[in-house]
């Protein structure tokens with residue numbers, strides 16, 4: 591499962607914020623921290639990881655699902671309550687509703703998995719019991735020719 595992250599937006603450089611008290615000066619805007627984050631996102635090469643995974647999946651019969659990332663890091667995987675204050679820090683998720691506590695990445699990953707499974711189930715509805723196996727075009731043509739002959 592992949593989050594459809596907009597890596598381009600995430601890696602945009604932080605804009606300088608002018609300091610209202612000191613003309614010509616700029617407030618600290620976390621640009622240094624942001625550029626460190628940029629490097630780690632780009633180093634991992636998410637796009638290349640996704641391409642490689644999709645390629646592998648074709649051989650193993652696995653399914654790669656892309657998931658809308660909205661609120662996956664703010665939603666409690668246990669009670670499903672969405673509250674951005676549940677995200678205590680980069681690492682800690684503690685649900686303000688039910689108290690469920692977990693590493694923030696693990697909680698988000700479970701939400702992505704849940705969303706991906708739901709999407710997958712919708713995209714490929716289960717075959718009805720007793721439904722006839724669809725015949726291929728080639729099969730039908732072969733049948734017709736067999737009847738003519």
Ligand SMILES: [Zn+2]
Pocket residue numbers: 666667668669670671685686687688689690
């Ligand atoms: Zn909860």
